[in-house]
Amino acid sequence: MTPIPVLDLKNQQVVHAKQGDRAHYQPIHSPLCPSADIFAVLEAFLSLADFDTFYIADLDAITHQGHHDALLTQVLAAFPQLTFWVDKGYQHAQDLPPYGNYLPVLGSESYTDGSLSELAAFGGRFVLSLDYSPTGQALGAAELFAGAQYWPEDIIIMTLAKVGSDQGPDMVRLKAFCDTYPKHRFIAAGGVRNLADLQALSALGIKQALVASALHSGAIGREALLSLNTDRT
Numbered sequence: 001m002t003p004i005p006v007l008d009l010k011n012q013q014v015v016h017a018k019q020g021d022r023a024h025y026q027p028i029h030s031p032l033c034p035s036a037d038i039f040a041v042l043e044a045f046l047s048l049a050d051f052d053t054f055y056i057a058d059l060d061a062i063t064h065q066g067h068h069d070a071l072l073t074q075v076l077a078a079f080p081q082l083t084f085w086v087d088k089g090y091q092h093a094q095d096l097p098p099y100g101n102y103l104p105v106l107g108s109e110s111y112t113d114g115s116l117s118e119l120a121a122f123g124g125r126f127v128l129s130l131d132y133s134p135t136g137q138a139l140g141a142a143e144l145f146a147g148a149q150y151w152p153e154d155i156i157i158m159t160l161a162k163v164g165s166d167q168g169p170d171m172v173r174l175k176a177f178c179d180t181y182p183k184h185r186f187i188a189a190g191g192v193r194n195l196a197d198l199q200a201l202s203a204l205g206i207k208q209a210l211v212a213s214a215l216h217s218g219a220i221g222r223e224a225l226l227s228l229n230t231d232r233t
Helices: 036-048 069-078 115-124 143-147 173-181 195-204 213-217 222-229
Strands: 003-009 015-017 052-059 081-087 101-106 127-132 154-159 183-189 208-212
Touching: 015 036, 036 069, 052 208, 069 081, 081 183, 101 115, 115 143, 115 213, 127 213, 154 173, 173 183, 173 195, 195 208, 195 222, 208 213
Parallel strands: 003 052, 003 208, 052 081, 081 101, 101 127, 127 154, 154 183, 183 208
Antiparallel strands: 003 015
16 A cells, blocks of 8 residues: 655645635645645655655646646656656646656546547546545546546546545445456545555555545654555555
8 A cells, every 4th residue: 555645736835625625725734844835745745755656736727727837847857756646637648748757637527528539648648536526426527437448547536525524535435446447446535544544445455545634644654654665565
């Protein structure tokens, strides 16, 4: 099991995401990092463990209220040894940044059934995010949820109601996906509280989980991360 730290960007700052209520997300301020500057938060995460992959959501781009392209370029250039999964809403394959450490996350909420044919241009080099609203509804292109025709190998199951909720992961939904599509790799997103949650996800066959709140609070600290590192599956 490998946790992937999350950085949600809004108005040039890292914010605390909670249950998909994006209009009210506030800049992060935590025991781990008192600053909402993305570089400070990245360094704080790296002080916990040798993470090699991070997830960044450009919430301004996703909600069509601007973007963080310049800031993201700085991050990509500053940390060439790290891989960044980036969700910035609708993305064109030909417009991706010229950095080998950038991997686009294509969220279902940003696509319609009519635009799914464009996914082929990515040649499978993307992570798909199947997004579920705070009320549990599938967001975006219905065909993405109906079957695996357009799927890459790695798929995030993003349950917004669980994000920042301290309610635990969406185990029922994740198990259903793992059972139905055993050849794909599913990534848990939302609700991870502690090491026990990560271990429960691992028992389902989940190899990766997006985590933010539990890292900031210290609920998942160096010792827990080290135990995962010494017994990776």
